[in-house]
Amino acid sequence: MNAIEKIYEDLKREGLDARLDPPKNPDATWWLDIRGENQHIEVTWKPGRGFGISTLGADGFGEGADEVYWTREELFSRLHALLKTGEKTTRPRECTLGQLREIQGLSQQQIAARLGVQQAAVSKMERREDMLLQTLRRYIEELGGRLDISVNLSGETIRLVPFSSHRSDDSSPPAYRRPRLPPPSAGTSRRMKFLEVRAYRSPTVLRCIEVSVEQEGWEKTPAEGSAEPLLQRHPQSILSGEHHGLRLHDPARCLSLHRFLLRGSLHSDQATHLPRGSPAPLVSMGPHLAFELSSERPHRGGSLSPTILRGRKAALYR
């Protein structure tokens, strides 16, 4: 008696309406149908492979299984849960880079602007079957997601840390969604000279932020300091905490530095001053903190025309 036959016998013993559909060739795929209340569950199995489970719906034809389990215990646990709750199995979602971008409502031009490349390069990227991991990671992050690479080994899913966007010891929220902002409009000038953002963190939360900006008309902000002293020293700045973010605005110069997308909680009241430059960066900040500088200047017609400048230069310290 093979694995699926044993499972069939056990299900029958439990009084479930199960029907085994064996193939002519025992090495081919076996089917096991289980009928519950308003539910039909299909279990597929092939010697040496896992158990596929799918709840049947109105459409679909000849696809693989929605979910795969590698042990009898896992299979029974899931089967009982499905029969008890009447819920459907979950299909693994898969799509191409282009489809992901469309899901996020972005055009190739928009993502190209974010990546700082031509639209043709994005088009090429989306059609490639192989690319550098850092290129893929950056593309995903510009979509507002993060790249996770997992390995399925002997039925266990293991996250491959060095290739994923975030370290496994990072207890920050799992993902952030980058706000959709318009790309820089044609003809806008990029007058930002230098902008640097540094965020320090304790092992779990961001504790201190240091912002320094050198921009026409801007004073350089303190070389060291938390968000709170920054606000005190620059009372013209409006500092408001958003979820995982803050906003700086200098109304006198119609400049605003905004949307610091910090992964982790910013506790400005608990901020600790850390010496500049030490210790060494733990993680390259790239994906962890994105910033955008909006410069609002009087337009010819007198209205305000936002100019979005983007940059990414930051380091995360433990």
Place this chain on the structure above:
Amino acid sequence: MNPEKLRVEHRSTRERLEKFYERLGAAPASSSRSEALALIVRVLNEVEDEMSGIPYNPEVYEDRSAPTDGRMYPPLEDAAREVPGHPGVTRYRTRGHNIFISETGAIEIQDIRTQDTVFKKADSIGDCIRKETS
């Protein structure tokens, strides 16, 4: 190469399944079991190539207990089963459906969940499968 020709429509599974039945029904009738199975394989692969946007994956095709990639695949030859009392009919099991094919090339597709016959196609001499679905 004309990029328009490379453009893939992304249609829902339901739309693609309807298109599959439509094209299978419009195709010339088969005169043997192998011809009918080859027709199903060709038509379904064409529909999925054109409308799913999901590349053909032999791993899923050959192992239906593997996780789905969202693409519909035709039945494998080793999915064949006998139909008790109907020696001239072969049943191919696939996800959600039984595909019955007669020795003379007639096709009948049954929805396993509802037990309804959802597609019928006569063989080249106009005969349909005569069986009692169970």
